[in-house]
Amino acid sequence: MSRLSIDEVVLQSPQNPTSPKIDTGPQCWFWAGWEPARHYRRSGKSGSPFFGKGAWLPEWEKRKFSNELIDAALDLGATVLITEFLKGFGRKLEEENWPKLKDFVDRCHDRGLKVWGYAQARSLYFETLANEVDDWENWTAKNQDGTRQVFAQNYYRCAPCLTSASYEAYTASTITEGISHIGFDGVHLDNAYYQHCWCPRCAELFRKSLAERGDFEDLLGIPLSKHIQPPPIPLQGGVGLDPLQILWIRFGVDVRLGFFRRIREHLLATHPQLTIAGNPAFPRSDTSFLSRCVDPSRESEAFDFLCCENGNLPRIDQGWISSQAEAHLLAESGGYGIWATAWRETEDGVAPPRGPGGIWAGLAEEYSFGDMLGNNWAFRPSGEGARFYVEDEPEMAAAFRDATSFFRHLDSEIRPGKRRTWAEVAILHDPLSASLSGSSEIRFNQALQQYLLQKGIPFHIVMPGQAVPEMVRVLVAFYLGAISDQTIEQILEFAQQTGRIAWMGGNTAQNDEWFVPRDRRDVERYRSAPGVYFSPAFGDTWQKASRHPIAAAPSESGGYFAKHSIDAGSDDWSVFEEVFSSALFQATVHCDRPSHILVHSQIAEDGRRLFHFRDQSGSGDLVNGVTLRVSSACPDQSTARVICVGKDQKSHCHNLTMQQGSLHLPAFHHYAAAILEG
Numbered sequence: 001m002s003r004l005s006i007d008e009v010v011l012q013s014p015q016n017p018t019s020p021k022i023d024t025g026p027q028c029w030f031w032a033g034w035e036p037a038r039h040y041r042r043s044g045k046s047g048s049p050f051f052g053k054g055a056w057l058p059e060w061e062k063r064k065f066s067n068e069l070i071d072a073a074l075d076l077g078a079t080v081l082i083t084e085f086l087k088g089f090g091r092k093l094e095e096e097n098w099p100k101l102k103d104f105v106d107r108c109h110d111r112g113l114k115v116w117g118y119a120q121a122r123s124l125y126f127e128t129l130a131n132e133v134d135d136w137e138n139w140t141a142k143n144q145d146g147t148r149q150v151f152a153q154n155y156y157r158c159a160p161c162l163t164s165a166s167y168e169a170y171t172a173s174t175i176t177e178g179i180s181h182i183g184f185d186g187v188h189l190d191n192a193y194y195q196h197c198w199c200p201r202c203a204e205l206f207r208k209s210l211a212e213r214g215d216f217e218d219l220l221g222i223p224l225s226k227h228i229q230p231p232p233i234p235l236q237g238g239v240g241l242d243p244l245q246i247l248w249i250r251f252g253v254d255v256r257l258g259f260f261r262r263i264r265e266h267l268l269a270t271h272p273q274l275t276i277a278g279n280p281a282f283p284r285s286d287t288s289f290l291s292r293c294v295d296p297s298r299e300s301e302a303f304d305f306l307c308c309e310n311g312n313l314p315r316i317d318q319g320w321i322s323s324q325a326e327a328h329l330l331a332e333s334g335g336y337g338i339w340a341t342a343w344r345e346t347e348d349g350v351a352p353p354r355g356p357g358g359i360w361a362g363l364a365e366e367y368s369f370g371d372m373l374g375n376n377w378a379f380r381p382s383g384e385g386a387r388f389y390v391e392d393e394p395e396m397a398a399a400f401r402d403a404t405s406f407f408r409h410l411d412s413e414i415r416p417g418k419r420r421t422w423a424e425v426a427i428l429h430d431p432l433s434a435s436l437s438g439s440s441e442i443r444f445n446q447a448l449q450q451y452l453l454q455k456g457i458p459f460h461i462v463m464p465g466q467a468v469p470e471m472v473r474v475l476v477a478f479y480l481g482a483i484s485d486q487t488i489e490q491i492l493e494f495a496q497q498t499g500r501i502a503w504m505g506g507n508t509a510q511n512d513e514w515f516v517p518r519d520r521r522d523v524e525r526y527r528s529a530p531g532v533y534f535s536p537a538f539g540d541t542w543q544k545a546s547r548h549p550i551a552a553a554p555s556e557s558g559g560y561f562a563k564h565s566i567d568a569g570s571d572d573w574s575v576f577e578e579v580f581s582s583a584l585f586q587a588t589v590h591c592d593r594p595s596h597i598l599v600h601s602q603i604a605e606d607g608r609r610l611f612h613f614r615d616q617s618g619s620g621d622l623v624n625g626v627t628l629r630v631s632s633a634c635p636d637q638s639t640a641r642v643i644c645v646g647k648d649q650k651s652h653c654h655n656l657t658m659q660q661g662s663l664h665l666p667a668f669h670h671y672a673a674a675i676l677e678g
């Protein structure tokens with residue numbers, strides 16, 4: 001440390017942390033004024049205080065739209081609140097609340113807060129909806145046996161069929177008119193996913209889409225006829241599906257994105273400034289292209305923001321890194337923003353972050369990837385019922401206040417503009433191939449992400465059809481058991497022109513996108529093309545050990561990061577070592593740091609390099625021994641500004657000179673940023 005010239009500046013705390021107008025810097029959201037008492041009562045649950053009903057409900061109703069709540073949210077750094085709007089009970093019943101919501105939104109606007117309305121996109125409470133819509137049965141999605149598809153195992157809520165024109169018109173006009181009346185700045189379409197519908201209308205539309213292709217007989221060997229029916233599909237990995245099933249899966253993705261794209265167009269026609277967010281219940285351990293009709297490469301057709309909703313609350317769990325990096329990176333490639341409604345799994349169900357360090361870990365990860373800050377829990381009813389959760393946890397509230405204030409200061413200090421990931425490694429992710437290859441491909445990908453996070457190697461995720469970012473030197477393709485010739489040609493071109501491909505797994509490129517096995521000679525040609533490093537190691541490991549090489553936590557909606565059967569030093573892990581510690585990949589930037597400090601790097605709009613270091617463990621302990629080493633292959637960087645969190649939980653700024661390509665960071669708590677000034 002003594003070799004560095006340190007000009008330490010302690011940034012001033014804002015005079016008024018609840019300053020009303022916040023137009024720049026990171027946005028921060030909370031649920032607030034949410035959600036309808038009617039919903040709590042009908043569910044009848046008494047389990048989790050966050051979701052169930054209780055004797056506290058009338059008290060809660062009186063408080064949840066109060067000025068006191070608005071002030072508390074501002075105090076924690078909120079810029080956006082998401083409030084109740086439409087829950088699926090039907091417009092007649094729900095518009096009784098619109099005057100109350102308008103009043104709430106007006107008061108929020110007076111204080112400089114934006115408000116999004118929550119509209120449930122996958123739950124029709126038919127018991128009340130049927131009072132105003134005669135045709136409601138026609139709006140519901142059908143299972144293959146003709147029964148109604150229910151939502152969330154609730155017999156009294158059903159999922160909509162997204163090809164119903166009258167449901168679409170009703171949804172579009174109800175949301176549009178509600179927004180006009182209430183004055184929302186955005187709308188959040190919750191559970192905006194789709195699990196196919198086997199009603200006669202969908203069957204007819206499916207056949208029509210097949211007729212338009214012109215290659216039906218080539219694909220299936222039989223001519224198209226009116227007797228073709230939508231086939232059954234598994235909800236988990238689809239290994240061995242036939243071409244009709246693959247066509248049905250793709251049809252579902254088109255139906256879902258078409259529906260939400262038209263809703264978006266309708267809303268923007270009258271409210272061009274409106275922000276549109278959706279929750280596709282992603283990313284999770286399963287293959288969501290198949291099971292929820294979600295295509296992360298196309299979601300920007302319909303949404304500005306997606307929320308990532310799973311059990312991967314940023315933390316370290318039994319030595320394994322739990323992170324939303326995958327969601328942030330898919331979003332960056334896909335051209336939309338992310339906000340997180342993550343949790344951690346416990347024996348008592350889903351739970352919020354643990355302690356102030358947990359709050360910092362989540363917000364630091366969100367800031368590192370340039371996405372919205374926020375929290376799923378702060379203004380939900382707490383264990384005491386009619387209390388906001390943060391009232392029971394003053395330490396957590398203080399951590400929020402400190403952290404949002406810190407990140408806002410940081411942002412105004414460094415003014416990064418539109419920043420993006422700077423990484424020399426990219427993972428190729430093909431959503432369709434992942435669905436057709438079952439869980440193997442997903443697990444390989446998760447294991448690789450786990451390895452890169454643990455090693456502190458920043459990475460991109462690239463999807464088919466997307467350009468590989470120019471700084472990428474190694475593209476890693478795992479498994480990819482069902483990819484098109486087009487995708488193969490695209491990545492071989494990358495290998496010939498700029499970088500290398502590490503291609504792993506015995507099944508790599510074996511099948512095309514219809515799961516038809518390729519000619520063996522073509523597969524060999526791809527695997528031995530210039531710039532391709534092919535290793536079948538994963539397949540071998542699998543056969544040798546008679547087990548799946550990498551197991552992921554099994555929970556459908558919970559944590560899914562790869563863990564359990566990979567250990568440092570095992571055969572599986574050594575395959576990664578082979579790639580990332582070999583001549584194949586020599587990183588130009590390397591970071592020495594304690595293993596619980598994660599690294600992400602970005603490039604600012606003006607070309608400056610920005611490094612984020614975050615304590616994923618949430619311990620809050622002092623972090624020592626972080627050194628950034630920049631190789632001579634990197635353009636000359638002589639000075640750096642390091643802005644980090646001090647013991648006082650405030651910003652500390654250090655202007656440092658790099659010594660022989662090394663930058664030693666001062667000790668910090670929670671998070672530090674280093675900006676190479678050149």
Ligand SMILES: [Zn+2]
Nearest residue numbers: 161197199202
């Ligand atoms: Zn249908």
